[in-house]
Amino acid sequence: MELRDYLHILRKNWLVIVALTLVGIGAAAAYSLTRTPLYESQSSVFVSTQTSTGSVSELTQGSNFSLDRVPTYVLVATSPLVLDPVIDQLGLDTTATELAESISVSSPLSSAIINISVEDSDPQLAADIANATASQLADAVEEIETTSGAATSPVKLTVIRAGIPGTAPVSPNVPLNLVVGALFGIVLGVAVAILRTVLDTKIRSPRDVTALTERPIIGVIPFDPKATERPLILDADPHGARAESFRALRTNLQFIEFDGGQTFVVTSSIPSEGKSTTAVNLAIALADAGKRVALIDTDLRKPKVAEYLGIEGAVGLTDVLIGRVKVQDVMGPWGRRPLYVLPAGKVPPNPSELLGSSQMKALLEEFGKSFDVVLCDAPPLLPVTDAAVLSKLTAGAIIVAATGKTSTGQLAGALDALDTVGSKVAGLVMTMAPTRGPDSYLYGYGYGYGGYGQDSK
Incomplete structure (x- = not known):
C-alpha cells in the first residue's frame, strides 16, 4: 500500500483510533489510581x-x-x-x-x-x-x-x-502512564484499522476493481437514498449528480466498439446491486442523445422494467418467444424519446432455455438492425445462468457492481461465469457510490464516491 492508502485508512477509521486511544488513557488512569503511591x-x-x-x-x-x-x-x-x-x-x-x-x-x-x-x-x-x-x-x-x-x-x-523523606510520590508516574496508555491505544487503533481494511473484501474503490480485472470501469453511479422511490433519476432529477453520471456512462459506452454491434446485456453478480435502474436510466440517457434504443426486460424471474417505467408488463418477451404474439404488438415507444420497451411478460418455468433459444437469437439480430443500441436487463450471474446464456447472443455484458456491497470474490465469480461461456465484458459500472465521507473519491464526474448504500434492483 502507498502512503495515501494509509492516510485513507486513518481517515476512515479515525473514530476507532480515537476510541481505543481513550480506552488506553482510561486504563492507564485506572491503573495509576489503584496503585499505592511510593x-x-x-x-x-x-x-x-x-x-x-x-x-x-x-x-x-x-x-x-x-x-x-x-x-x-x-x-x-x-x-x-x-x-x-x-x-x-x-x-x-x-x-x-x-x-x-x-x-x-x-x-x-x-x-x-x-x-x-x-x-x-x-x-x-x-x-x-x-x-x-x-x-x-x-x-x-x-x-x-x-x-x-x-x-x-x-x-x-x-x-x-543522609536520606530525607520525599514530598511527592515517585510512583505511579501518572503523566507518564497516561502518555504510555495513549500511545498504546493509538498503536492498537491503527493496527485494528489496518486489519479491518485487510480483511474487508468489499469493493469500495476503482482500485479494488482494477486490482481484480483489466476490464474498464465505464461508469460510477453515486448513491441515492431515494433510489427506490425515484428509479428514473433522469426524469426525477435531470440536473443532479446521479443523472449526470448516467450521461457519463452513455458517453463512455458510445466509445466501445464490438464486432457484434451495440447489443449489450446489463447484469450483476448478485441481486440488489442496481442493475435494473442502471439499464433503464442508461436507455433513457442514450435516447436523450438521439439514439434509437431498444430496452428489453430479459429478467424473466423478477422483472422490473415495466414497474419502473409505469407500463403494462403482463404480456411481453415470453409471449413473443413462444409465438403467442408478435413483437410489434407488445413493444412500444416510451415517452417522447426514441426509446422502445419490450417488457418481460409472464414468468416462464424455463427462463434459461427461452433466453438461449434460436427465437431469442433471431429477435436480437432483428433488433440489432433496427436500433442503434439494444439493452437487455438480465438476472444476476451468480444465482442463475440466464445472463451468461444470453450474453453469448450479444456483443458484450455490462456488469454492475455495488460499492460496499459486492465482494471481490462475487465479482470475480461473475467474470468467470462470462469467461466460461466465452462472452465479452463491455465494461463495469460501480453503483451506490457515496458522495461524502472517507470512502469518497473523485472520479472525473465532479462528485465523490466509494462507499455503500441501498439501491433498487
Whole structure:
C-alpha cells in the first residue's frame, strides 16, 4: 500500500483510533489510581582507603583499591549481612529478601560513591531504611575488610548524604502512564484499522476493481437514498449528480466498439446491486442523445422494467418467444424519446432455455438492425445462468457492481461465469457510490464516491 492508502485508512477509521486511544488513557488512569503511591529517599556513602604515611603512591594505590572494591560493596548492601540488622534496628515485619526488593544500590562509573535508594509507601520509613542501610553497610564493610591481627579496617565508608523523606510520590508516574496508555491505544487503533481494511473484501474503490480485472470501469453511479422511490433519476432529477453520471456512462459506452454491434446485456453478480435502474436510466440517457434504443426486460424471474417505467408488463418477451404474439404488438415507444420497451411478460418455468433459444437469437439480430443500441436487463450471474446464456447472443455484458456491497470474490465469480461461456465484458459500472465521507473519491464526474448504500434492483 502507498502512503495515501494509509492516510485513507486513518481517515476512515479515525473514530476507532480515537476510541481505543481513550480506552488506553482510561486504563492507564485506572491503573495509576489503584496503585499505592511510593516515596523515594536516597542516601550516599563515600568509599575511602586509610593510609599510614599519606604518600602520593599510597594514596594512589588506596584510590584504586577503593574503586575496585565499590562493585563488591554494591552487592553487599542488599545482602542479609546488612539488611538483617536494619530490620532489627527499625523493627520491620519483613525478611531481608523482601526488603531488598525495595532497595536500589548503584554507583556512578569510576566513582567511589555508593547511592542507596529506597521506595516505600511511607516517606519517613523510606528515609529511615536508606539511612540505616548506609550505616549498616559501613559496619559490614569494616567487619569484612578488617583482617585478623589488624585493629582497624583499611577501608572506610562515610555517609556523605543522609536520606530525607520525599514530598511527592515517585510512583505511579501518572503523566507518564497516561502518555504510555495513549500511545498504546493509538498503536492498537491503527493496527485494528489496518486489519479491518485487510480483511474487508468489499469493493469500495476503482482500485479494488482494477486490482481484480483489466476490464474498464465505464461508469460510477453515486448513491441515492431515494433510489427506490425515484428509479428514473433522469426524469426525477435531470440536473443532479446521479443523472449526470448516467450521461457519463452513455458517453463512455458510445466509445466501445464490438464486432457484434451495440447489443449489450446489463447484469450483476448478485441481486440488489442496481442493475435494473442502471439499464433503464442508461436507455433513457442514450435516447436523450438521439439514439434509437431498444430496452428489453430479459429478467424473466423478477422483472422490473415495466414497474419502473409505469407500463403494462403482463404480456411481453415470453409471449413473443413462444409465438403467442408478435413483437410489434407488445413493444412500444416510451415517452417522447426514441426509446422502445419490450417488457418481460409472464414468468416462464424455463427462463434459461427461452433466453438461449434460436427465437431469442433471431429477435436480437432483428433488433440489432433496427436500433442503434439494444439493452437487455438480465438476472444476476451468480444465482442463475440466464445472463451468461444470453450474453453469448450479444456483443458484450455490462456488469454492475455495488460499492460496499459486492465482494471481490462475487465479482470475480461473475467474470468467470462470462469467461466460461466465452462472452465479452463491455465494461463495469460501480453503483451506490457515496458522495461524502472517507470512502469518497473523485472520479472525473465532479462528485465523490466509494462507499455503500441501498439501491433498487
